[in-house]
Amino acid sequence: MRRSRLPRLALANVRQRRGSFAAVFVAVFCAAALTCGLAVLFESGIRGGVTPHRYAGADVVVGAPQALDVREGVDEPFVERALLPDSVVDDLSRMPGVRAAVADRAVPLATDDGALRTAHPWSSTVLAPYTLADGRAPAASDEVVVTGGGTVGDRITLRHGGIGDEYTVVGVVSAPRPEPADRLATVFLSDARIGDLWPHPGGVAAVGLLADDGVDADSLAARARDALPGLDVTTHTGDGRGDVEFLDAGAARSELMALSAAFAGVAILIAMFVVSSTLSLSIQQRRREFALLRATGATPGQVHRLVGTEVLLVAGVAALLGTAPGYALARLLRLQFVDAGVLPTDFALAAGPIPAVVGAVLALVTARIAGAGAARRPARLDPTEALRESAVEQASLGWGRLVTGVVFGVGGIATSLLPMVLPGPAALAGAGGSAMLLVIAVALLGPVLVRGAVRWFGGPLRRSGSPARVLAAANAGTRSRRLASAITPLALAIAIGGVQLFTQDTVSAAADDQSRSGITADLVVTGPAGLSPTLIDGITANDAVRQVNPIARSTALFSTGGENPTTQTYPVQGIDPATTASTLDLDVRGGDLGRLRDGTVALSTDAAFAMSARIGGTVALRLGDGTLVTPEVVATYGRGLGFGDVTLPVASVRAHTTSGLTDMLLVSAHPGRVDEARTAITALGGVAVADRGEFAAAGQEQRRMQSGVNLVVLAVLLGYLAVAVVNTLVLATAERGREFALLRLVGASTRQVRAMMRTESVIVVTVAAVLGTVIAAPPLAGIAVAVSGQPIPTVSPTVYGLLIAGTVLLGLVAIAVPTRTAMRADPVAAIGTRE
Known part of the structure; x- marks a missing residue:
């Protein structure tokens, strides 16, 4: 095959197999839109912002x-x-x-x-x-x-x-x-x-x-x-004056850059997986064509170049067209981030040409890499075995793919178990990231896992009296690769959705439990703009009040040393150690909280581990306004999730906050005088008084509001995965037109063929639901251990049921619609179509 003929042959193949390449086009188009949208957000973190108002007249x-x-x-x-x-x-x-x-x-x-x-x-x-x-x-x-x-x-x-x-x-x-x-x-x-x-x-x-x-x-x-x-x-x-005028504008820029960068990593990985899966399925459907090329003398390099040229033709157009919706996606994400409280309502995005270039290039490179991987098998076929391989799907996996899948699976299980042996945010992040390792393992080992699942399903189906069920079991057993291509994106959607949703629920439940258990005060007093020392003195002087504990909230930054330093943000609370015994129980694990004074700090056990801090040593912290302090560690405690990982004297925290006020006041009343104290404090006006149960519930609601960002990210990822699922299932089903025609010509009725496909679709969605749940279970168990000490995550049966039902419904419809379409064709005409 001459090199000069490759572009013409590739173009002819694209025209001849519009259906297969349409699926590739959709996958790359969506990948380009997603990466372009994220690039717009990242660029906005650099060049976007808020228009100045009070400083608009200053030069x-x-x-x-x-x-x-x-x-x-x-x-x-x-x-x-x-x-x-x-x-x-x-x-x-x-x-x-x-x-x-x-x-x-x-x-x-x-x-x-x-x-x-x-x-x-x-x-x-x-x-x-x-x-x-x-x-x-x-x-x-x-x-x-x-x-x-x-x-x-x-x-x-x-x-x-x-x-x-x-x-x-x-x-x-x-x-x-x-x-x-x-x-x-x-x-x-x-x-x-x-x-x-x-x-x-x-x-x-x-x-x-x-x-x-x-x-x-x-x-x-x-x-x-x-x-x-x-x-x-x-x-x-x-416009840079808006950053100093509105404190949240500069913070939003950094948050947007960090968020879009983190989101982009997961999105690009999923995009590569989706594009690769679609290309692999498309090339698998052309195995007779590639077998003929190899049998007639085409070299492996020529097969690779042919596939690469086809991919560049289709993906190039898809990548260019996909960038325009990327800008619309960025605007939609901005609105969602505003609702979640990540961005100010007046934060303006920067929409230059660079995101379009980034989105198109990343999508095109992703498609080219995926095409090279998908072309490996047809390119390395031995010419004498090529035609035999094309007629019967290979039953076994290559050793390289098998070993790689096992390594990823073991790695995923190992990282999900990190919280059982190591505390701190690194172990929590490892547990959360283990889901992707397990998904990759399932993608690599898919045919083996599907073959095992079908063997388990197939026994009852083969023994049933329904020809459709028997045929469905036979098809599933002999076409495990094709079935795995349909099952994997469904399992991926369930796994990612489950981990994202129930991680937040598990963390919120643990924080709520720590908050409820840790507040021993009778009342919690808050104000819209904080509480002043004068007001606190007035409450303290009330006869019904025994002790008060002013709490100030902020954050601190801790940077690790070494060649690759990292900076971690920790929530900070300021307390009065003299009144903590009657108002607050932090579950002290070491040291003495009573020693807390200016120049000292108490740390949660997770923070102490992450900072390599010991009682008697010092830690370097940057407080909320950037002031560097090196306090001595005097205590460690267990309820960091509910109250913050860093605890300082309240005066030390207030001095470095913008308002200089106290955020809340824990009030312990004299026995039998709680209602009297509550009435007296409420009569002061301008404050809200709640008991500890009411306050814990309010704190939980606030944490749920903060989880809005995760829900936005999840919605986009699941939307992309939904497109991928439909794309893959339609492609896998549509190519079976000749099979359906042959069944009808040998006597099967239209109803029997549809029944066979319904049975196959039930197998697909059932196996996907089980695999997705199995993938999500280890990360969620590890996260639960990290935040609560018990490997039992908080899972809402209703939410889980909706997630499974939505994915299952998507799978069933994506198989049923192309089946009905294929069945409309005349079987005599369809049997002669190209495979």
Whole structure:
């Protein structure tokens, strides 16, 4: 076969076998759309963001770094506002080209109905710039200017940390741009009043620079960095000012990059599996054609080149066309991530040409690699055995495939068992990742597993009095490779769906159990914007209250050393160790929680293992605002999932949070006076009081809301797998037209052929359901051990039933529809069609 004839022969094959190549086209098209959509999200993590509002009039905004620079990885954002020393305001104001340097601070407030507001100093209005539409600037400590929806002269109550103060509206301002609809409303207080409420004296949140006429913003930003030697600062111009104005914007960028990168790894692996499975089935259906080529002198290299050319022709067109839906998919995912709380509602995606190139190239490369793998068997057939091989499906697997499948299976089982011997997040991640290893093992060993399952099914079927069932059992036994191609994507959908869904349920159930068991206080007090020390002192002074334990929440970053450092985020809680005995039980495993004070830390057993920390040693942590501390470890405890892996004194945590307030208060009442304490605290106003059972339920609901991201990812993956399942099953069924025609010509009725296919489809979906469940079981058991110590995951029978039912229904329909279509053809005409 001449090389010059390969493109024409490949094109002729594509035209002749439109059905088979249509399935390949669909698989590559969907892969390109998925990878392009994920590439859009990743690019948006670099170039997307939020349009500035309050800082829209500033030429340059100077702030402290809001993320930890991670070498060769995505930067880890700080969840709290990193501050600048207030001395930078004077330093920047003296710079040439600066007309004014204006400091900004933000204080959270709440109205009596629980609505949140953000208060800023009046001097910062020039940064938008805001202009007075009515009234005047605030001067006294009880005066406020609102941004809309108010009238001069109104009296309103604003609470800071639960303490309410009456304010008089003295002005209404407007900005060149409308107020962001989904952002907290802004109010302005006098600079002196903000100074009283601001919890970080000596620090400012950001500094806006107004440039002199003719001064370029970028050059001014560069000079600002040079004017602050020895101080780590970041400067923002253009849309980048939104990152420093809205703290969640910068965090969302990092989160989007990390999320899309992690999602892309799984998606690309699944895409390669789906494309490879489809190509393998398509080439398997052409075994007589390839056998004839080998028998007439075609070399293995020529077979490989022929298949490669066919793949490039079909996949090239599919990859290019698939990129356009990828942008629509990215917009859809953005909406879902907004609903899940990952992205702010006003976060804008960046849609450049690079994602299309990435999506097309990845899909094309994936298809080419899959085509090379699928072509191996027909290319290496011995010419003298080729025609015999084409007529009868080979019963055994090659040793290489068999050994590889066993290795992946053993590896999957081993990684799922890691939590039984090792604690920490690495073991949990290993257990979760074992599902993919097991799926690959099943894909490689599919014909062997299917043959065993059919042997178990086949006995009763062969002994039945129904010819359709007997024939279905015979077909399934002799065509195990074809059956495995149909079963594997169904099992993959069940396994991935089960692991994703029930992992979150298992973790939530364990966290809920720890929370319920760990809170020994009688009451839990919370406020919309936190609780102030003054309010806490008032509650403590109540006669019915025995002890209170203020709890502050944040996060910390821990980085490992070595050649490949990694950074892990840990939830942090601040507590009062003096009152913990009567309000909180962390299940202390070692050390003494009573020794907790400034400069010390208690760690969960999982965190201590992951950090290689021992009691008496130190750990290096970056707190929520990026401050590096090295506290001594004084205790370890078991309930890290319910309360956080890092526990510090409450004052140490509050000093490094944006609001400087307490998140909740655990209250222990005197015996018999719980109701009295609850009534007295509720009467203070501006707070919510719950018993420990109610609070635990609320915490569980919050964790379920946070699991929305996993559900979004799962929905996309299952959607892609659903297309793959239908694609594979339709292809596998449609190629059997000659078989159906032969059965009808030898006397089988249409109803009997359909009954045979119904029986085969029942075998397919039943084996797939069992395999999918078996694949999901070890990872879920390992995760359950990691979070609860027991190998019993939390599985909702209803959700599991719906997952199985949906997959089974998909399989049945995908087999029934092409069967009915094939049966419409005249059997005499169909028997002469090309195989």
